[in-house]
Amino acid sequence: MEIALAEERIESERALVARARSGDRRAFGELVNRYMQRAYYAALGLIGSHEDALDLSQEAFARAFRARASLDPDRPFYAWLYQIVRRLCFNFLRDRSTRRRRLDEATPWLVQEAGVRAAQSDPAKIAERAELRAMVQAAIEKLPDREREVLVLKEFEGLRYREIAELLNVPIGTVMSRLYYARKDLAEHLGEGS
């Protein structure tokens, strides 16, 4: 049953991509609605700012439509779109002025899971967890871009190694290696290193 649904979804996406490729904005709009959340969260994990993540993910869709001639209906749309999102984000991060702006922003982009929040009623514990969240967020922001990217895809988007490898077009071993160094760096930033 699940396989049939997945195949149906792939088939409908193929049809949408083929229509979008020929300039059909309605079909492209459906693709946007289908993937806007993933694109936004991918940008948020890389950039760490709601406004910028929204702006960059929307810009990625706009550029995707302009580049629709290179769309391949036989390949997953999101994997192609993600390449645009990540490049926009990496270019954004390289810009010194935006980096400074990013550091000035105080809005947290990470939150505790609802289950964890609900389980805590002690104010001291809540404060402690909030402090830990801020530390983790700061530590993740200090990671090199590529390590951070893999960590976000694994931990916050819940992708499997194979899915990350396909998205980034790298071997699974590279994914695991980047993830190892990201976690090691994180442990050190959090003061848990040796």
Add this chain to the structure above:
Amino acid sequence: MSEREALPGDERVRQLLMSALDGELTGRERQELESLLNADSSLRDEWDRLTRVKEVTQSMSLRKPPDEVWEDYWASVYSRLERGIAWILVSIGLIVLVSYGAWRGVEELIADAGLPWFLKGAILATTVGLVVLFVSVLREKLFVRGRDPYKEIQR
């Protein structure tokens, strides 16, 4: 897994650690990791630190934006597409208008009998130079664009 088993020591251990943390370990690999951890206390310490990091990151998620963001999302993308087309039209119009104005201006100056010959020559040289520069830049852009697989992405 055979690809992983062929890896050199450190790389193999790192991959076993990550697979164990993320629940992607096979039964045989679990046994292998256990024996490695039992034989090496520093590796055990590292495993404990990584486990703690995993617990911490697992207890967090990305902040959700307000629901209105999703309602207006496609409209914002659509506006960007419209603006892109508007900019192209404005640019084409301006290029044509400026080129025509410049051409008429140069034509009048050259036709002016009172203008010294060296000034006419300078105007002509400047005009031809600008045209050559424009064509050269345009050709380069088109050439690079035709071969760059990320042409729409990095600009």
